[in-house]
Amino acid sequence: MKYLKFYFYICTFFVTILSAQPKEISLEEIWTGAYRTESMEVLHSMANGQQYSVLNFDRKAGFTSIDIYSYKTLEKVKTIVDSRNIKALRYFSDYTFSKDESKVILATNQESIYRYSKLGNYYVFNIKDNSITSISEDKIQEPTFSPDGTKVAFAKANNLYIKDLISGKTTQITFDGKKNEIINGITDWVYEEEFSESQLTYKEVYSFVRAFEWNTDSDKIAFIRFDETNVPEFSMDIYGEDLYQTQQVFKYPKAGEANSEVSLHIYNLQNENTKEVKLDKAYNDFYIPRIKWTKNPDLLSAQYLNRHQNELDLWFVNAKTETSTLVLEEKDDAFVNVTNNLTFLKDDSFIWTSDKDGFNHIYHYDKNGKLINQITKGNWEVTSYYGYDEKTNSVFYQSTEMGSINRDVYSIKLNGRGKIRLTKREGTNAASFSADFSYFINMFSSAITPPEYTLNSAKSGDLIKRIKDNEVLSQKLSDYKTSKKEFSTIHVNGEDLNMWMIKPLNFNSSKKYPLLMYQYSGPGSQEVANQWNSANDYWFYYLASKGCVIVCADGRGTPFKGAEFQKCIYGQLGKYAVEDQIAVAKKLSEEPFIDASRIGIWGWSFGGFTSSNCLFKGNDIFKMAIAVAPVSNWRFYDSIYTERFLGTPQENPSGYDDNSPISHVDKLEGDFLLIHGSADDNVHLQNTMRLAEALIQADKQFDWAIYPDKNHGIYGGNTRLHLYKKMTNFINEKLGDKRE
Template sequence: MKSLKLSFFVCFFTTVFLSAQTKDITLESIWNGTFRTERMDVLHSLANGQQYSVLNFDRNTRTTAIDIYDYKTLKKVKTLVNSASLDALQYFTNYTFSKDENKVILATNETAIYRRSVLGHYYVYNVNDGSLTLIDKDKIQEPTFSPDANKVAFAKDNNLYIKDLLSGETTQITQDGKKNTIINGITDWVYEEEFAFVRAFEWNAASNKIAFIRFDETNVPEFSMDVYGEGLYQTQHVFKYPKAGEANSNVSLHIHDLETNETKKVKVDKVYNDFYIPRIKWTNDSDILSAHYMNRHQNELDLWMINAKRDTSNLVLAEKDDAYIDVTDNLTFLKDNSFIWTSDKDGFNHIYHYDKNGKLINQITKGNWEVTNYYGYDENTNKIFYQSVENGSINRDVYSIKLNGRNKTRLTKSEGTNRASFSADFSYFINTFSSASTPPEYTLNSAASGNLIKSIKDNDVLSQNLSNYKTSKKEFSTIHINGNDLNMWMIKPADFDDSKQYPLFMAQYSGPGSQSVANRWNGANDYWYQHLAQQGYVVVCVDGRGTGLKGAAFKKVTQNELGKYEVEDQIAAAKQLGELPYIDATRIGIWGWSYGGFMSSNCLFKGNDVFKMAIAVAPVSSWRFYDTIYTERYMTTPQENASGYDDNSPINHVDKLKGDFLLVHGSGDDNVHLQNTMRLAEALIQADKQFDWAVYPDKNHGIYGGNTRLHLYKKMTHFINKTLGDKIEKQKEEKVKEQTIKG
């Protein structure tokens, strides 16, 4: 078809001839670590800008070490600390330096709470004398050095504490913490999940004040999950979870003064009725705290400067949007307390420079492309460093630009995905590069020019290993759907014959601002798609309207109607692809996880004349069941937008089901609750619609652990073969017969 562009560049998995590839990619090989990539773990640039530290794990001795390397030579200078020489702990899993780098917090016995939060035992290691100090005998959260490195603040049992490393004394600075009622300095469930942070307290520069957010969860409804475990009776996990339209935590901002031992509640000169505080950050002035205040609809964001000494507040920036405003960690204060800010207010995400009172100095980056990461500002060269998709929305490159918006330089040279980790003085950066044809490579580069200095680590062993396997090309192109050129990739069988017809299997996620079509190295699902291609499927992924990195209008078109335009695009893409001579339009399937499961369910129901089957893993079946912050950002509340919630809910379209449907969920999913699948299953049952389903006991949203992932992917592969692959088996039998006759 003319509207389907197939002449774009093709990325190859390997550089060897296909004839040399003999082994099949099995599900077992995907999940047993055969294709694991080498990486650099917990990289930290030291303050001198000439060295960096890496966490290294010795598999033989089961010990860990922090090793120091020289940027110029890439040689190891020394081992800062090795757990083999520490009697108190066998190993540690993470580390954090104090500002002067004379002390290090070592983490051990860490256990996950939710997606980002952990409990653990933490020690302070003194680099100068080799001493080791346990911060607290109990498991704690988020231990954080004061800037002067003499104290550590941490959270325990919903309260905040400070340990004085000089005296050894620990002081409790909040008293009212109580499970499922009051949380001090640690985010509640929905903040952690949707605003992507856990530590809700911050030290000021003088180490004499701590600002923290207090969460009053009293009125937030509780959700409970059965935990089946191995005992005779199941237990219950009960936690506060605000579903769309329900009560959130009442949040308040407080500042504790260590010198007076007083805690004051912050008051700003504006009345907020229902609001969020998604970020706090001290400025370079130890008395001035910045805080983001955001309305419940998340389309108004205020930046306040709070004077802790005078108890005054100043609103320096107020942004409004017709849809929503993204919260980031990009706020950066310069020496004069002017600040860097990112915003998509001109239609694309860009970098701005404001003075300390919120007056715009200049817009630093401009263009019909998105800034995708902000790395920082070098005051010595007056340069901003950032990542963007200026070289095509499926690629990432690293750039530098002057603070005044001039002298922009592309620092990375290879087309694909580039990600930088800069030295503290911005003289070097370690670039992580990958593409659909190149596994991750770590190189040392000049921050001034981007020129390669040395290679640090590659994955040549993996590339060589992959050369023994049958792999297919990953073809990037665009497909014109509903007035838009949508990014797409396609994987065909290695022995593809355009005179034959193949079943089509579509993969997607489709959530707001997401991107699934990207020129980067494989994740586990990519190897699964290769496995399916080996079985005789054409696998395709299309990023429809609502996905990211193509401008605010493209991303925010789905506002108030999640699941409408995204589903229309997937159905239209399937129809158009079904018209290709080598696609069997009677055998088209689709799958997705989480938001993608919401999508695949809707596609099968609404597109019942197009899709023969669908798999939905951990799907949202109604946005009424999901949390406030995420859902209301795109939909407002159910009370305000009932039709938006219900018109595109899979539950309300089960009567349209004609094809085969596999529904999968983990019973311990604290994020997208099993309730979604149970309610969808009940709707299907009452509509007398047959379907297959599986519930994985006590597994969370990721559905992993032990043999779980392998079992899940075997189940899904079997379902695909059963519903789409009937002709494939016949073709294989005919091929065997032909070879037998020829023989």
């Protein structure tokens, strides 16, 4: 009996030990959402400033609801829409309130067109009587309430329509819309892709798809008309499952090719007349990246940008007198950034952001475009502009004042005084303010803290209540063994570059480890940021657990360190990014724990371009590279993005050719894996096909994979897991210790 008891103790001891063994991250868990964070979906502040709405999903039951919560108590006040109670609509995926919040547009059956644009079925739900009205039997785009809530404007088949919600009548207001020729009120492919404004914090995006705007009196609509007739077409085979493939054909202006011819129009609902806006300045080959009505119902603002994108004009157009006034001109030796920050005050003075003093800051101009004052100043960047509160005369914004890898939220008076730091924790803070600017919901995360949502005072920033955190995920991850992400800077090419490093588990400084570098490197991108994990980060932790050092450094051309650091790349897109990554690799190779014979690099999109060139041009330091969906020749990419940094290929042929990977295939000596989706409408498969052919003709061996019918994101079903397994195997094979 005593032996049996002893045996029991031994078993119990080993069971305890085994159950306490830390878990390891797996590829399957990463790509099936096991580490997904909780968030607040489609957050909207109600007009009363005391409540907010959230879109809640019940994924198991398959229904959605719009629920109203109190800022003060955080308790749910009521449910205003529940799809279970709507026979015509069992499920919806998005919503938009009318200005008076008596109605809401519900979206369902949405299907993507390009990155941001969608087609869908839309309904107007009347909150007062619970009635629901279909806006159109057909799938439409961008339905938008008039400010008085009595009408909805929308686009269908490249034309604009207005539905009167009182009479039920639908009026077509443009008639020349035609696929691949004329688009009314909806942006073309390149405008949607390149003039949408992405905020890197929490992936907020102002998507420039809707190119029409109601005025404040609901009696006029301004819209941009796109004539794509002369824009060259691009086609992609879609293989599907049928016997014969189909083709997707769309207009895509590559660098130096014809863009859409754009014009600005104003439709008057009272006389049902449309007039084209004529300016007192001749433009040739230009863009209209933003339109917005002022507080005056007859005064429209429009931003005109020259094709070189180094001159931006702000116009005020008077719809009543049909006159126009140039109120502001922005010029730059390199390029001018287009934003969505223009804000009109009651007196038609306006708030504007610009990096004209070397860093992105907030400015206040009078209604005639005369500078009143620069509101923010310093060697740091305003990264998000949140708005202006008339009651307290305060401007709210997010910035890098606490370091370029961090974000904090601030308030400041319109005169530039009385600045208050509203957030206190080091990491990434992003705010969603109540309509009356009395509260804000702060979304905080850091490299060690998953997203937390708190209610804070907009006056002081003081914490009022905690709303939601990811403590469950934190507890789950505490069972896993992972390394830390260590932030630092590395000095190369005369600059201190932001960098993070993940070392292997049980790191031993006397051992030699392979190094894998990750980067994106493109203008507008920041990869070294003190915020919570992306799916890629978990993959990096996985690779580190297998004995690899992972490093990421943001080189010249990336944002948030001033205009000079970002714009030095003008005319030589990719040149300095590649030089910086090569220099970082060489400097790290001198570390005693790095095996200089086993250094690799990988990246996606611009990062794929950079990793390709690093392997080719840095063949003395890089032994392998992976390029996913890379640009291989800047001549193949779109006009707006490429010309912003290079000019046209006709003007700057060497800037295009000298910095394109396809020009350097003869230098390949290491191992190269090339990956692309066949239905990539952004960076076309053409890039990989032409690069592959150049490598073949140069008699260079390489590995490659094409993912059928996958776009630039290469996802869907089992795709991401397959892709990352392929890359993991390649890294293990090429950077593994051959002596083992």
